[in-house]
Amino acid sequence: MADPILPDIAPVSAPALEMRGITKRYPGVVANDHIDLTIRPGEIHALLGENGAGKSTLMNILYGLARPDEGEILLDGEQIHISGPTDAIHHGINMVHQHFMLIPVLTVAENILLGEETTRGRIFLDRREARQRIRDLGTRFGFDIDPDEKVGRLSVGWQQRVEILKALYRDARILVLDEPTAVLTPQETQEVFLVLRRLAQQGHSIVFISHKLYEVMEIADRITVIRRGKVVGERIPAQTDEDDLAELMVGREVQLTVPRGESHPAEVMLSVQDLVVKSDRGRVAVEGATFDVRAGEILGIAGVAGNGQDELVQAITGLRRPTSGSIRLGDRDVTMTGPRDLHEMGVAFVPADRHRFGVVLSWPITDNLVLTDYYAQPYSHHKVRNDTAIRARAVEAIEQFDIRTPGPDVTVGALSGGNQQKVVVAREFDRELSLLVLDQPTRGLDVGSVEFIHRQAIAKRDAGTAILLVSAELDEVMELSDRIAVMYRGKLVAFLDGRTAHKDEVGLLMATGGAQGPAPATAASAPGKPA
Amino acid sequence: MSTRIRDTLVVPLLAIGLALIVGAVIMVLSSPLIDGSFDVRIPFQAYAALIKGSLGTPEQWVDGNFNAIVQTLVETAPLLLAGLAVGLGFKGGLFNIGAQGQFLLAGLAAAFVGGLLASSSPFVAVPAALLAGLLVGAAWGFIPGALKAFTGAHEVVTTIMLNYIAVFIIAYLITGPLRDPTASFARTISVGNASLPVLFGRNGHLGILIAALAVPAVWWLLYRSTLGFEIRAVGANPDAARYAGMHPKFLLILTMSLSGLLAGLAGGVQILGLTGYMPIGYSTSLGFDAIAVALLGRAHPVGILLAALLFGAMRAGAGQMQVDAHIPVQMIDLLQGIILFFLAAEVVLRKWFRIRSTGVGGVPAETTVTRSYGGQTSI
Numbered sequence: 078m079a080d081p082i083l084p085d086i087a088p089v090s091a092p093a094l095e096m097r098g099i100t101k102r103y104p105g106v107v108a109n110d111h112i113d114l115t116i117r118p119g120e121i122h123a124l125l126g127e128n129g130a131g132k133s134t135l136m137n138i139l140y141g142l143a144r145p146d147e148g149e150i151l152l153d154g155e156q157i158h159i160s161g162p163t164d165a166i167h168h169g170i171n172m173v174h175q176h177f178m179l180i181p182v183l184t185v186a187e188n189i190l191l192g193e194e195t196t197r198g199r200i201f202l203d204r205r206e207a208r209q210r211i212r213d214l215g216t217r218f219g220f221d222i223d224p225d226e227k228v229g230r231l232s233v234g235w236q237q238r239v240e241i242l243k244a245l246y247r248d249a250r251i252l253v254l255d256e257p258t259a260v261l262t263p264q265e266t267q268e269v270f271l272v273l274r275r276l277a278q279q280g281h282s283i284v285f286i287s288h289k290l291y292e293v294m295e296i297a298d299r300i301t302v303i304r305r306g307k308v309v310g311e312r313i314p315a316q317t318d319e320d321d322l323a324e325l326m327v328g329r330e331v332q333l334t335v336p337r338g339e340s341h342p343a344e345v346m347l348s349v350q351d352l353v354v355k356s357d358r359g360r361v362a363v364e365g366a367t368f369d370v371r372a373g374e375i376l377g378i379a380g381v382a383g384n385g386q387d388e389l390v391q392a393i394t395g396l397r398r399p400t401s402g403s404i405r406l407g408d409r410d411v412t413m414t415g416p417r418d419l420h421e422m423g424v425a426f427v428p429a430d431r432h433r434f435g436v437v438l439s440w441p442i443t444d445n446l447v448l449t450d451y452y453a454q455p456y457s458h459h460k461v462r463n464d465t466a467i468r469a470r471a472v473e474a475i476e477q478f479d480i481r482t483p484g485p486d487v488t489v490g491a492l493s494g495g496n497q498q499k500v501v502v503a504r505e506f507d508r509e510l511s512l513l514v515l516d517q518p519t520r521g522l523d524v525g526s527v528e529f530i531h532r533q534a535i536a537k538r539d540a541g542t543a544i545l546l547v548s549a550e551l552d553e554v555m556e557l558s559d560r561i562a563v564m565y566r567g568k569l570v571a572f573l574d575g576r577t578a579h580k581d582e583v584g585l586l587m588a589t590g591g592a593q594g595p596a597p598a599t600a601a602s603a604p605g606k607p608a
Numbered sequence: 609m610s611t612r613i614r615d616t617l618v619v620p621l622l623a624i625g626l627a628l629i630v631g632a633v634i635m636v637l638s639s640p641l642i643d644g645s646f647d648v649r650i651p652f653q654a655y656a657a658l659i660k661g662s663l664g665t666p667e668q669w670v671d672g673n674f675n676a677i678v679q680t681l682v683e684t685a686p687l688l689l690a691g692l693a694v695g696l697g698f699k700g701g702l703f704n705i706g707a708q709g710q711f712l713l714a715g716l717a718a719a720f721v722g723g724l725l726a727s728s729s730p731f732v733a734v735p736a737a738l739l740a741g742l743l744v745g746a747a748w749g750f751i752p753g754a755l756k757a758f759t760g761a762h763e764v765v766t767t768i769m770l771n772y773i774a775v776f777i778i779a780y781l782i783t784g785p786l787r788d789p790t791a792s793f794a795r796t797i798s799v800g801n802a803s804l805p806v807l808f809g810r811n812g813h814l815g816i817l818i819a820a821l822a823v824p825a826v827w828w829l830l831y832r833s834t835l836g837f838e839i840r841a842v843g844a845n846p847d848a849a850r851y852a853g854m855h856p857k858f859l860l861i862l863t864m865s866l867s868g869l870l871a872g873l874a875g876g877v878q879i880l881g882l883t884g885y886m887p888i889g890y891s892t893s894l895g896f897d898a899i900a901v902a903l904l905g906r907a908h909p910v911g912i913l914l915a916a917l918l919f920g921a922m923r924a925g926a927g928q929m930q931v932d933a934h935i936p937v938q939m940i941d942l943l944q945g946i947i948l949f950f951l952a953a954e955v956v957l958r959k960w961f962r963i964r965s966t967g968v969g970g971v972p973a974e975t976t977v978t979r980s981y982g983g984q985t986s987i
Binding site for chain 2: 172394396415416417418420426428433434435436437438439441444449451452457460461462
């Protein structure tokens, strides 16, 4: 686990940054409860915690986006007051947000300059000087970047590097990265880690926010674990393991791998033949996919995001019309069947982008739980809503699926990500199903919620539902799938047995597509190549 | 629940309050134009006159004279109907700027059918004329709805264009085929028996009752019926609506048509209840005022009722204000504009007055009135 490049433990030196007794209260919640955090120069400090534990609040306070009710912040031993992001940047504190703050139509240089324009005579942008500085910075930290490339043409991994460069350009000493790997492939993650290590070696301090245990174990010099607004422990990777961290984070013992037992595949439920699906831009995104999913088994589709999985899932769930090929559900042809009819045939779908498809954020839990069957008994009668039944359903689902909320009338937008996903899962799982399509079902969720959702999925499988799981998280596919298909550039390039497949083998297939095509690992890491 | 209502009310009330203050400042600053010196009493006189003109005085009430209140209701009725039209559009994610055109064209249709049936029984003439207005309004709403559904043309653009088209169609018809040959200026013939019956006071016509009934009807549609659930789903998140098996394109055409229908009802009520014919160059900004009403009422039927009553009262009292305080009636438009201005600056208001919206865990409960400026997302 420990990386050879990394010094074992960062030398004990005066802290670069100290946060002392930080307390922040919101109505009804103490988001931060007397949190102490010490960041030393040149260390990578991981801040670990579940969603809603208070990591983001703490970092927002550091970045001047929120004001603490109590506590103080010391930079090089001197107390500072941070009035806003500009002020934070002025103090050398920079943040790379989970959702990039980049403008796709502008070039790398323009994005980096934004808000910090080097000028000639205060009017004209000095692009040449800026370009040179950006190149120099890139070289210093080990990546060659073309300052004139449009950001929209860069892969996600490179966009992240632009975000980091943006911070370095502003002379960041302390760099906060909020879930930086959430959107990256394993290879890209490794490349970004390399950059972070170089940064640390050159004396920058890095705060790495995450809830991925193995990553934290790999990259961090020290780990601070936060639970329910409080620091519950500080660890050094060499003296801890993932189980220990998970327990600290969740507050109870967590099974990182849910036991899945034997599967008992029965008849073919979903049968996809030579399916061709085009993307929004008219490009062929799915190139002749053929596969079956049997009742009572989980077929996992592994693949780096953007290899046609979205289009495949949309075609199967009726949101996108395939160009050719057929989809059969049981003995019915459903190639052109819409979402409503599929729903009534017992097809459930947990979409990858839950904010866009899965829920209506501004609506209460009650209405979101009946989003797909509001028109049916008992939730409505002769086209009139039955609020009593809708509410009863919500109360029951909140109990059964452990949705943490003050009440059923709370808007879904006010819930944490894990609880939002539980609303979707409660709605989609809570009936007899023939086919369940899970698209990135645990993206961005904390370990507790992941465990919960995995358990529910396995229970559904054992109840005889055919499950199609699509995930860019290789671990998730490995853990849940009875069979694994690897999707690469619109094709299913390999089918493997979920029990015997090896992670490295699948990873390689994901990255290269097997014998076919050029190796994209280099393509993905070359600047300027579209993702 | 009560905190949610309080949270919803606070910004509109603040906007009204601030508008009255800014209006007062403007009156004081412009008072030298009236009597040569600054007079800080003018705003008080003006606002007192507004109240007197819109509600009447206790003495008048004792005498059984409720004309002021009836006038307020007469002014309120079309604002309320057209406000509901725009508000319904907001709920469905559409910004219907075309209420004006729908209102005018429906008024003409009601006047035309009313004129044809001028000597029939009122029991036939009134419903038929109103129905004509409804249908023409709905058709004028259907067009931008269909354009958006099938071509993606934004309704803000198309409804503005349709407003102009409506104005010129009306001008052509009134000066041409539909002109009353006996009248001294271009207008349609009188609607005669198709006039809305006066139910109370000097001019308290049936339209007031219709508008009042439209409030629970629209509320029921939006919050009790499954159709309203679908309309609101498309408005709040069209992608999720599609995922849930609804038909966003159909729903947006329907919402726009229903919105046009309500605006058309407003037009019918106004022509049949007040003028009795459609004159050339019928000047009103009612369809645009309706946008202000819907925004102030937060697109909720009850909110729209309150907002329409406020604007109706200001229109009813404006004359009294001009008489008592020598403040021109145009002050009302100014106040309306300032209210809108503050509503639009909601973020600033919340910052100034340190109002935190009640969310859970510090997540602000944002009110999205419409997402139609954000462009249509479709997959």
